Amino acid sequence: MMIVANTVFKDEKHGPEVISALSDVQLGASTMARRVTTMSENLTEQLDRDLATCKWFSVQCDESVDNTSTAQLMIFIRMVFDDFSTKEELLTLLPLKTTTRGIDIYNAVKSYFVEKKVPLEKLVSVTTDGAPAMTGRHAGFIAQCKGDPDFPKFLNYHCIIHQQALCAKVTGFDHVMNPVVKIINGIRSKAKQHRMFKVLLEELSAEYGDLLLHTEIRWLSRGRILQRFLSLLGEIKEFMQSKGEDASLLEDTEWTLDLAFLTDITEKLNYLNRELQDYAIYKNCLAKVKYNGNTTNMRSHLFRHHPDLASEEKTAGSQPTIDSVFKAKLPFASPRAASITKSIAGFICKDLRPYSVVENEGFRRMLTTLEPRYEVPSRRYFTDKAIPALYAETRAKVEDALQSAERVALTCDGWTSRATESYVTITAHFIDNNWELQSYVLQTRVMHESHTGAHMAEVLEKATVEWKRASSSY
Numbered sequence: 001m002m003i004v005a006n007t008v009f010k011d012e013k014h015g016p017e018v019i020s021a022l023s024d025v026q027l028g029a030s031t032m033a034r035r036v037t038t039m040s041e042n043l044t045e046q047l048d049r050d051l052a053t054c055k056w057f058s059v060q061c062d063e064s065v066d067n068t069s070t071a072q073l074m075i076f077i078r079m080v081f082d083d084f085s086t087k088e089e090l091l092t093l094l095p096l097k098t099t100t101r102g103i104d105i106y107n108a109v110k111s112y113f114v115e116k117k118v119p120l121e122k123l124v125s126v127t128t129d130g131a132p133a134m135t136g137r138h139a140g141f142i143a144q145c146k147g148d149p150d151f152p153k154f155l156n157y158h159c160i161i162h163q164q165a166l167c168a169k170v171t172g173f174d175h176v177m178n179p180v181v182k183i184i185n186g187i188r189s190k191a192k193q194h195r196m197f198k199v200l201l202e203e204l205s206a207e208y209g210d211l212l213l214h215t216e217i218r219w220l221s222r223g224r225i226l227q228r229f230l231s232l233l234g235e236i237k238e239f240m241q242s243k244g245e246d247a248s249l250l251e252d253t254e255w256t257l258d259l260a261f262l263t264d265i266t267e268k269l270n271y272l273n274r275e276l277q278d279y280a281i282y283k284n285c286l287a288k289v290k291y292n293g294n295t296t297n298m299r300s301h302l303f304r305h306h307p308d309l310a311s312e313e314k315t316a317g318s319q320p321t322i323d324s325v326f327k328a329k330l331p332f333a334s335p336r337a338a339s340i341t342k343s344i345a346g347f348i349c350k351d352l353r354p355y356s357v358v359e360n361e362g363f364r365r366m367l368t369t370l371e372p373r374y375e376v377p378s379r380r381y382f383t384d385k386a387i388p389a390l391y392a393e394t395r396a397k398v399e400d401a402l403q404s405a406e407r408v409a410l411t412c413d414g415w416t417s418r419a420t421e422s423y424v425t426i427t428a429h430f431i432d433n434n435w436e437l438q439s440y441v442l443q444t445r446v447m448h449e450s451h452t453g454a455h456m457a458e459v460l461e462k463a464t465v466e467w468k469r470a471s472s473s474y
Helices: 004-009 015-023 029-053 100-115 142-145 159-168 173-189 193-203 219-231 233-242 255-274 296-305 305-313 324-326 336-352 355-359 361-372 381-405 453-469
Strands: 056-065 069-081 086-096 123-129 157-158 280-281 288-290 408-415 420-433 437-446
Touching: 029 069, 029 086, 056 100, 056 142, 056 296, 056 336, 069 100, 100 142, 123 142, 142 219, 173 219, 173 233, 173 255, 219 233, 219 255, 296 305, 336 355, 336 381, 355 381, 381 437, 408 453, 437 453
Parallel strands: 056 123, 123 157
Antiparallel strands: 056 069, 069 086, 280 288, 408 420, 420 437
């Protein structure tokens, strides 16, 4: 690594300092193993939190064999959260060391779900791929899951690519494809005939300047060949007749209709095939560009169709330095900054801290240590925006909870602060659908009068009027 560091940072302004810092990094095998383990544990914790907070999730299972002939079951998960955002992750990789029957796959998946305490009640669908053991009617993986009372009622799907392949196999149009292949290869394989055919197309100003050579290739290329053959059908017939070859099949109306039908079918299959591949969509022109894990195609599209944007990108500046990356402040509206700000607001409310705590030197130093890029907002921001927003969010949740309650009981508690000011706190209690007691503090009011029954009743009545829109069950 130091060879790379000397090459990369040699001419940088702070190059010696960076190289010196990198030389102090512990890179022993055991150290790296511990750090990889720590990162793995952290990712697992994040996934556990997402599973706990998501509203619903679906899983996809794919069984395949690695280079050691061990069957591996990959489980992907897609989660949906309350704000309708989604997140997709690789949940786990389970080895199937013996057989790969439906019951084996089911036992491996069920054991993992139980061990990791995956909330199965949130499962809505399962997508499978691979062997028939996944979808067997009686002993398949899906059948085993649906027969398990721990699994909720869920939707199941099998990979649609298998259905596409089945459609491609059962079309039964060899009487169309075989003559097309023979004609194309006959024209393309002989250099003289190929040159003469291209000259004919130029003379007739045909839509295409040549035929695609066919070998036993995939349906994607087969569809393009059929489409071009159909477009040049008249020119091909004229060329074959000029060479004294039999072109009666090309004049057969029924065969021509089958050719057109097969062309349409393969085009539909090709469209589905293309849609299942990875594409990037440009915001400027909405063009779809395949990226396959790299940016070559996207950059080519940018330089060909948007040279002005490409030139801006080219002159947008050099690669950022390490110092600039770590000195750059988080944008105020970024998810990371917003999450920290919301946590501070929750800290103020939960621990009854004064707003001035955000201006304390010790508090700011602690946040700088935890996240150097974060700038603490002013006390005014928490007073006018952060705390009111958190209150509105919390109140909405309480209103939803009260709305779902069949009956609500209210309690009043009068108390006096250290400043000898009187207050009344009103709390709502109800039994939820799981027969668990839920309690929510609705409000705390200043009580200028004495704690008499009449005054307490007046305070309770005002609180009921303010909250009655949330529930009619008081």
